[in-house]
Amino acid sequence: MRFKTLAIAGIILLGIVTLSVYSSYDKESAQTEEKIFQKIDVNSSSFIEVQEDWDGFEIIVVDIDKLRKAADDGNVTLDVMGEEFEIRIQEKSRLEGENAYFYTGPVVGGKDRDSRADLYVGEESLGGSVEPGEPWNVTYNISPTDKRYNGKIVHVVFMQDWEKKTERLKQAGIDPLQFFLANNDSRKHVMSIEIFDFNNKSVFKENYTINPGDDISSPRIDAEPGKYRYEIILDNEFTYEAKVHAGYATNLGGSEKLHLTIRDDPDNPIQFSGEIF
Structure with missing residues (x-):
């Protein structure tokens, strides 16, 4: 079973994750500008509200210009939580009334035909998800926060494991009809x-x-x-x-x-x- 927490574009681009402490960033840990996603290592995870249904997360900044150019060219490569995914962009549309675009397409290399990435790219922020399908069987969700690092909006990538999600739901039980x-x-x-x-x-x-x-x-x-x-x-x-x-x-x-x-x-x-x- 697949599970997504992807919100509508307007909500995602406004930011849905709030950081309570910003002083924990190690500026020496930022990756080179060659990658679209640049991970920022932190000393502790206590500064962020980690949700119970997250099966892992990382903090990043995004090179929006590089991302938009790659998406316009039809091929995006993202380094997500230790995995590298190539996304073949098949659809592109501009969000009405905004300087923001929606890109979507399959993830190359997965065994699952339903692998998919949805990316909402604004002027400075990114929201969306990457579902690589088998053998990963997870969803990576990307959300902007209300903080900045070196002038760029800080984003959170959080993972949801489909099998673990199913087990959590089974433990919660079925909600009866009424x-x-x-x-x-x-x-x-x-x-x-x-x-x-x-x-x-x-x-x-x-x-x-x-x-x-x-x-x-x-x-x-x-x-x-x-x-x-x-x-x-x-x-x-x-x-x-x-x-x-x-x-x-x-x-x-x-x-x-x-x-x-x-x-x-x-x-x-x-x-x-x-x-x-």
């Missing part, structure tokens, strides 16, 4: 709800009588990761379908919760909405 009903109409209604799993097997079925102003919460429904289909029948007359995703419980959310609101609208008597929390 749905919520509300009747904002002036009349009483009857609603039937049946849930089918990804094998089209029924895992839940119930009928509800909903008076005006009623709010009903379903029980928590055990599930496995994947897509589930809701079949909803209103007043034995109108049939609807909705699909949700069930996933592992994390601090960023888990399974999608479905909200169904009955309203006085003959054309669209049910309002659908979903959220993850």
